Amino acid sequence: MKTVGILGGGQLGCMLASALQKLGAKVQFYDPDPFSPAIERTNHCVQGDWEDKKKLEEFFASSDIVTYEFENVSVNLLEEICNSTGTKIFPSAQVLKTTQNRYFEKAFLKNNHFPVCQFAYAINREEAECIAQTFSYPFIIKTVTGGYDGKGQWMIQSKNDFNLFLQEISANFIPIIFEEKIAIEMEASCIVARAADHSSFCFPIFENVHRNHILYTTQLPVNLPFAVQEKIKEIATRAAEKLDVTGLLTTEFFLSRKMNPYYNFEKVDDYYIYINEFAPRPHNSGHITLNACNFSQFDALARILLNIPLQTPILNEGFYCMGNLLGDIWLEQNNKYALNLNAWKENPAVIDVVLYGKKEAKKNRKMGHFVTHSTSKNSSSMLAEKFWRDLNENI
Structure with missing residues (x-):
């Protein structure tokens, strides 16, 4: 064992x-x-x-x-x-070194000719002020390390916003990166499972929606042309190979209809594809595979770690929508420690609810997720919205 x-x-x-x-x-x-x-x-x-x-x-x-x-x-x-x-x-410490540092990650993408937004790196206030003069508003500033679900990020819409940002961090300036703001048509993610023998496969492409920088829904199957899906898989697989990942590599993508003025990217069916970031581990969006595929992202990683041969996953019939359950719902129900799930009785399209066992609910804290299943894409997302509403009414 x-x-x-x-x-x-x-x-x-x-x-x-x-x-x-x-x-x-x-x-x-x-x-x-x-x-x-x-x-x-x-x-x-x-x-x-x-x-x-x-x-x-x-x-x-x-x-x-x-x-x-x-x-x-x-x-x-x-x-x-x-x-x-x-x-x-697994994945190796070298993979982690690249993916846990936003500057290293962006530099890896640019140096290896992957599609990435314009970015710049600043280690002090003087460098940040110089860079701000070269970036068009709006742009995004992120801390180089740490931060998730919107933490450590600032949307800079104007010079006034930038000055307020400088005031906020002036006492304790930490390295940051500037990123151009992409005109996003859709957010998507692709999980590549890659074994020690270099065999690999991609899970189906996930369509993601974020609210307040936190994943709100993930849907399968994605509403994208086949050629775009294949290009996303090809890019994600090439990244996993270049990083020499053994394990899982989740690649988050931005899809845009607008051409990047700084870098020349291939256009696929009117979409320009950008890599946002990597996660060398199971991913929030991948929870949907627990229900929508014949085996999950966790099953794939378990096989890799135990040196069991991989198989390409199969997408199950129908349309699936995963929704995050944040601590806000617990707080709305006036209970930090237990969620009232009576609403599930009236929502048979909710085929799974997973609660994570965190001790106390907090605002914006991921406490669980649920998955709906239906015969159409629109109804799966509408049924998810209904479940959220019904949960909030259980006060």
């Missing part, structure tokens, strides 16, 4: 653990949070800081292989521990 160590004890790790255990693996977690979902669900957890070298070494040494659901870990420390223990981590 192989022991798989997972860095991070959140929902991604818990769902991966279920897939691994189905295939006979033992799973253990490492997480600083004494109330993480994993710690609540299993005894095989190590609670320790991300900088605690001794605890991490012990964790790696007691694992046959390690993966991660959390990316903000010191790459240098991971490499050092892999060398001292002989335990491999």
Whole structure:
């Protein structure tokens, strides 16, 4: 029986653990949070800081292989521990080094001729002021490391916005990148599963909608021409190969009808395709594969980690829409600790609800997700909206 160590004890790790255990693996977690979902669900957890070298070494040494659901870990420390223990981590620390740093990620894309927006890097206020003079409004500023679901991001619509941004961070300036704002027609994501023998496949392309920088819905199948879907898969696969990923690589894409004035990209059926960012792990949008495909993103990663041959996933019949359940719904129901699911009785199109086991609901915190199934794309999304409304009425 192989022991798989997972860095991070959140929902991604818990769902991966279920897939691994189905295939006979033992799973253990490492997480600083004494109330993480994993710690609540299993005894095989190590609670320790991300900088605690001794605890991490012990964790790696007691694992046959390690993966991660959390990316903000010191790459240098991971490499050092892999060398001292002989335990491999997948995807590799080198992959993590590129994808956890927005500047490294964007530079990788540009240097390897992948479609990417115009960007610039600033390490101090003076550089930021110079760059701002060369960018057309509006543009986006992001911290180089950290930040997710809109955290560490600023939309700069005008010079006044930029001055307010400088005031906000002037006391503690950290490296940032500037990004041009893409005229987005659609957001999509593609998950590539790639094994140690370099065999790989893509899950179907997901169509995503974000609200307030947080994933709102994911739908399958996507409403895109076949040629565009194939181009997205080709780009995502090439990226996984160039990064030499063993595991999963999620590539988030922006699709636009507007040509980029800075870089020359191929046009496919009136769409220009841009890579937004990578995630070298299971992805929020990929939760839909638990219901919409014959096996999920978690099953695919489990097979890779356990060296079991891959198969190309099959999309099930019908139309699927996944919606995130944020802590706001718990708060609307006046309960931080339990969700009233009575609304499910009146929503038979909701074929699955997954609650992540987080101890306390907070605004914008991902607490779970649900999936609807229907015979048309529009009805699957409308049924998702109805379920949200009905949940909010259970107060």
